[in-house]
Amino acid sequence: MTERHLRSTPTDGYATPTSHIQAATEQILRSHLPSASEANQGPVLQKNIHLQYLLRNLVQGFPERYTSQDASQPWLIFWTLQGFSVLGVGLDDQTKKRAIETLLALQHPEGGFGGGPGQAAHLLPTYAAVCALAIVGRPGEGGGWEVIDRQKMYKFFMSLKQQDGSFLVMHHGEVDMRGIYCLITVATMLNMLTPELLAGVPEFIASCQTYEGGFGNASFPGWVFEEDDPERDGSSTDSFNPSSPRPPLGEAHGGYTFCATATWVLLQPYLRLYYPSSAPAINRSALLRWLTQMQGIPAEIGGFRGRTNKLVDGCYSWWVGGCVVLAETLLGIGLGGDRRPEERGKGEEHAGEDGWDDVDDSLFDRRALQEYILYAGQHPAGGLRDKPPKPSDSYHTLYCLSGLSAAQHRVIPHDARRAEVLASWRGDIAKEKKCAGLAAPSGDGEILENLRREIFLDTLSWSEEEGTVKYVGGSGNRVNATHPLFNLTVTHSEAIMAYFYGQTLPVRKPHHAASTPPTGK
Amino acid sequence: MNPIAPIFYTEEYKDATDYFRGIVKSGETSSRVLELTEHIIRMNPAHYSAWQYRYKTLLALHSPLDEELRLMDALAIQFLKTYQVWHHRRLLLTALNSVPAAEAELAFIRRAVAVDTKNYYTPGRTDKELLEADVRNNSAWHHRFFVVFQSGVRKGDEDRELVLRRELAFTKEKIALAPNNPSAWNYLRGILEYTKTPFSTITTFVEPYASTSRSSTAEQEIVIDLENPYLRKEGGASTMKAVEIWRSLANVHDTVRKKYWEHRIKDALSSIQK
Numbered sequence: 001m002t003e004r005h006l007r008s009t010p011t012d013g014y015a016t017p018t019s020h021i022q023a024a025t026e027q028i029l030r031s032h033l034p035s036a037s038e039a040n041q042g043p044v045l046q047k048n049i050h051l052q053y054l055l056r057n058l059v060q061g062f063p064e065r066y067t068s069q070d071a072s073q074p075w076l077i078f079w080t081l082q083g084f085s086v087l088g089v090g091l092d093d094q095t096k097k098r099a100i101e102t103l104l105a106l107q108h109p110e111g112g113f114g115g116g117p118g119q120a121a122h123l124l125p126t127y128a129a130v131c132a133l134a135i136v137g138r139p140g141e142g143g144g145w146e147v148i149d150r151q152k153m154y155k156f157f158m159s160l161k162q163q164d165g166s167f168l169v170m171h172h173g174e175v176d177m178r179g180i181y182c183l184i185t186v187a188t189m190l191n192m193l194t195p196e197l198l199a200g201v202p203e204f205i206a207s208c209q210t211y212e213g214g215f216g217n218a219s220f221p222g223w224v225f226e227e228d229d230p231e232r233d234g235s236s237t238d239s240f241n242p243s244s245p246r247p248p249l250g251e252a253h254g255g256y257t258f259c260a261t262a263t264w265v266l267l268q269p270y271l272r273l274y275y276p277s278s279a280p281a282i283n284r285s286a287l288l289r290w291l292t293q294m295q296g297i298p299a300e301i302g303g304f305r306g307r308t309n310k311l312v313d314g315c316y317s318w319w320v321g322g323c324v325v326l327a328e329t330l331l332g333i334g335l336g337g338d339r340r341p342e343e344r345g346k347g348e349e350h351a352g353e354d355g356w357d358d359v360d361d362s363l364f365d366r367r368a369l370q371e372y373i374l375y376a377g378q379h380p381a382g383g384l385r386d387k388p389p390k391p392s393d394s395y396h397t398l399y400c401l402s403g404l405s406a407a408q409h410r411v412i413p414h415d416a417r418r419a420e421v422l423a424s425w426r427g428d429i430a431k432e433k434k435c436a437g438l439a440a441p442s443g444d445g446e447i448l449e450n451l452r453r454e455i456f457l458d459t460l461s462w463s464e465e466e467g468t469v470k471y472v473g474g475s476g477n478r479v480n481a482t483h484p485l486f487n488l489t490v491t492h493s494e495a496i497m498a499y500f501y502g503q504t505l506p507v508r509k510p511h512h513a514a515s516t517p518p519t520g521k
Numbered sequence: 522m523n524p525i526a527p528i529f530y531t532e533e534y535k536d537a538t539d540y541f542r543g544i545v546k547s548g549e550t551s552s553r554v555l556e557l558t559e560h561i562i563r564m565n566p567a568h569y570s571a572w573q574y575r576y577k578t579l580l581a582l583h584s585p586l587d588e589e590l591r592l593m594d595a596l597a598i599q600f601l602k603t604y605q606v607w608h609h610r611r612l613l614l615t616a617l618n619s620v621p622a623a624e625a626e627l628a629f630i631r632r633a634v635a636v637d638t639k640n641y642y643t644p645g646r647t648d649k650e651l652l653e654a655d656v657r658n659n660s661a662w663h664h665r666f667f668v669v670f671q672s673g674v675r676k677g678d679e680d681r682e683l684v685l686r687r688e689l690a691f692t693k694e695k696i697a698l699a700p701n702n703p704s705a706w707n708y709l710r711g712i713l714e715y716t717k718t719p720f721s722t723i724t725t726f727v728e729p730y731a732s733t734s735r736s737s738t739a740e741q742e743i744v745i746d747l748e749n750p751y752l753r754k755e756g757g758a759s760t761m762k763a764v765e766i767w768r769s770l771a772n773v774h775d776t777v778r779k780k781y782w783e784h785r786i787k788d789a790l791s792s793i794q795k
C-alpha cells in the first residue's frame with residue numbers, strides 16, 4: 001500500500017480525546033499490515049487454530065472469567081456452533097446430542113428460554129437457543145425441534161408486548177431493539193407469526209431511526225451492543241426521572257441498526273398485506289449512507305465501526321458490514337436484474353487475484369473488510385477479536401467470521417428460487433403446522449395464510465448471487481455463506497423452517513447453492 | 522447430563538446460584554432471598570434473573586424501596602457500566618413514584634458521573650460541556666439533538682426559528698473548529714432535514730469544504746449531502762457539481778466508499794433524466 005492510502009484520519013490540528021485514541025488505534029493497525037514482500041502472499045485465514053479455539057470452548061468449556069456470561073449460556077453455545085458452521089465443519093452425532101440436551105435444559109416451564117438452567121425466560125437467550133437448535137437439531141424424537149414448546153413461547157411473547165408495539169426483553173425488563181429482532185426471528189422460523197404479535201412493531205421500529213440514518217435502542221441510549229465492551233456506557237439518560245417520556249431515539253448504533261433493519265426486512269410481507277395504504281416507512285437511503293459511512297479508511301484497514309467517531313471493531317464486520325446487503329435489498333439495489341448476463345461468472349475467475357473487476361453491486365468495500373478481519377481480527381493464539389492487541393473471545397470469533405462470510409459471499413433474494421419454493425408450497429400443511437393455540441382473535445383467514453406463505457418465500461429465497469464470490473488471499477480462505485437475516489447457513493435456515501412450516505423444499509440447483517463446499521482452487 | 526461449553530465457576534458462585542435455583546423453584550420470598558440475590562449480583566451483575574427475582578421479592582415483602590435505592594448506590598458506582606443496575610433503580614423509582622426520591626436520584630447520578638473520568642456521555646453533564654471537552658463526542662451530539670428537537674419545547678425555546686438559527690450557528694462554529702468531524706456534519710444535516718430547511722440555504726458555508734481541490738480535508742463526510750430534494754429541484758447544474766465531487770471521492774479521496782459514491786452518481790444522473 002502506498003503512503004497516500006494510509007493517510008491518517010485528519011485531526012485538523014485540533015486534538016481531542018477521541019482523536020487521540022483514534023490515532024493510537026491507527027498506529028497499532030498499521031503495524032499489522034504486511035510488509036511489501038509479505039503482501040504478495042496475501043493474508044491467510046488460520047482455520048486450524050480457530051477451529052482448535054472453538055473446539056476447546058465446546059469440549060473443555062470456558063474459564064472462570066466467563067462467569068459474567070453465566071446468563072448468556074445459549075449465546076456461548078450459538079457463537080461456538082455457528083463458528084463451526086461458518087468454517088464449514090460439521091459436528092458428530094454425539095456432540096449434537098449433548099448440545100441438544102444442554103439447550104433444552106434452558107427451556108423455561110412457562111415458555112421461552114433462559115440464559116442458564118433455572119434462569120428466567122428472556123428474549124435474547126430464546127433467540128440464541130433456537131438458532132443453536134437449528135444447527136444441531138433435527139425432526140423426530142431426540143432431535144430437539146419437536147419439544148420446543150411454541151404454545152407457551154407464544155404466550156410468553158404476548159405477555160411482553162407493550163402498547164407501542166414493542167416488547168420487554170423479560171418480565172420486569174426493559175424494551176430493547178435486540179429483543180424485538182430476537183422475537184420476530186424466532187416467530188418467523190417457528191411459524192408463530194400472527195397479526196396480534198406484529199401489531200405496532202413496524203411503527204415502533206420506524207420511530208427508532210435517528211437523524212444520522214442508523215437505528216438506536218429506544219430505551220437506553222448510552223448502552224451499547226455487547227457485553228464487555230470497554231467503551232460501553234451503561235447509564236441511562238432517563239433513569240433518573242421515571243415520569244419522563246422514554247427518549248424516542250438512542251444514538252445510532254451498529255448492533256441496534258442490524259436488529260432494526262433485519263426485522264424490517266422480515267416485516268415486509270406483513271407491511272404488504274396488512275397496510276394496503278400508508279404503511280409506516282423508514283428512510284432507506286439515509287440508512288444506506290450511515291452503514292457505508294461506518295466503514296473505516298485504509299489506515300483502519302477498512303474495518304467497520306459501530307457508531308460515528310468510535311473505533312473500528314471486528315464484530316461490526318457482521319452487524320454493519322453484513323447489514324449493507326439488507327439496506328440494498330430494501331432499496332432494490334443490485335438484485336441482479338440489471339446485470340448483463342455476460343458479466344456473470346467473471347468474479348469467480350478473478351477470485352483471489354489482485355485487481356479483480358467489481359462485477360457485483362455490493363456497496364461496501366468487500367476487499368477492505370476481508371483485509372481487516374484477516375490482518376487485524378485474528379489472534380495468533382486462535383479465535384478472533386475486536387482489534388489488536390485485544391484477546392480473542394467467543395463473541396468476536398463468530399461475528400468476525402460471519403463478517404468475513406458477508407464480505408466473501410453476496411447472498412440476495414433470488415426470484416428463481418422464490419418461484420421454485422412457491423411451486424412446492426403447501427398452504428394447508430403450513431396452516432396445520434402453525435403453533436397450536438394461535439387461534440388468534442383475528443381468526444385464521446386468507447390474509448393470515450398469505451402472510452405465512454409470503455414470510456416463508458421471502459425468507460427462503462435468499463441465495464448466493466452467481467459469480468460474485470471474492471476471496472482475499474485466495475479460495476483457501478473461503479468460509480461458508482450465511483443467511484443475512486439469521487446468521488445461520490442457508491442449509492440450516494431451510495431445514496428448520498421446512499420442519500415448522502411442514503414443507504418439502506425443492507433441491508437447490510447448483511447455480512444458487514449457497515453453501516457449496518470449497519473448491520480447493 | 523454432560524453439558525457442552527460449560528463455564529468454570531468458583532465454588533462460591535456455584536453454591537450461590539444452586540441455592541438460587543432452589544429458591545426460584547420453591548417460590549420463596551424472604552429476606553434470605555434478598556441476601557442471596559445481592560451476593561449473586563455482586564459476583565455477576567449481569568445475572569438478570571437474580572435482579573428480577575430480587576425485585577419481585579422486594580414487592581412481595583413490602584420492603585422499603587428507598588432503603589433499597591441507597592443499598593444500590595454502592596453497586597451502581599461499582600458497576601457503572603452494567604445496565605441492569607440502572608434498570609433496577611428505574612423500577613424502584615417507578616414503584617416509589619415520589620418527587621424527593623427522583624431528586625435524590627438526580628443528585629446521585631451527578632455524583633456517580635463525577636467518578637466516571639472517561640469520555641462517556643453521562644446524564645449529569647450537559648451536552649454543551651461535553652462537546653467543549655471533545656467536539657467529536659457523538660453521544661453528546663445525539664443527546665443535543667434529542668434535547669433540542671425531540672423532547673418537547675423547553676422554556677425559552679418557544680421561538681423555533683431562533684432555535685434553528687442558534688443550532689446552525691453552533692454547528693458551523695464546531696465544524697470550523699475541526700472540519701473532519703462526521704458527528705457535526707451529521708448533526709447539521711439532521712437539523713436541516715428535521716426542520717425541512719433547504720440545504721441550499723447553507724451552500725456558501727459548505728462550498729469551501731466540499732471543493733474537489735481541497736484534497737487535504739476532503740474526507741468523505743466533509744461533503745454535504747446533495748441528495749436532498751431541495752437542491753436537486755434547482756436543476757442540473759447543482760447535480761453535476763455533486764457528481765463531480767462524488768467522482769473525486771470515489772476515485773481519489775474516499776476510495777473505501779467507491780461503490781457507494783458511484784451508486785449516488787448513478788442515482789442522481791438517472792433522476793435528472795426522469
Ligand SMILES: [Zn+2]
Pocket residue numbers: 226313314315316386396
Ligand atoms: Zn466488538
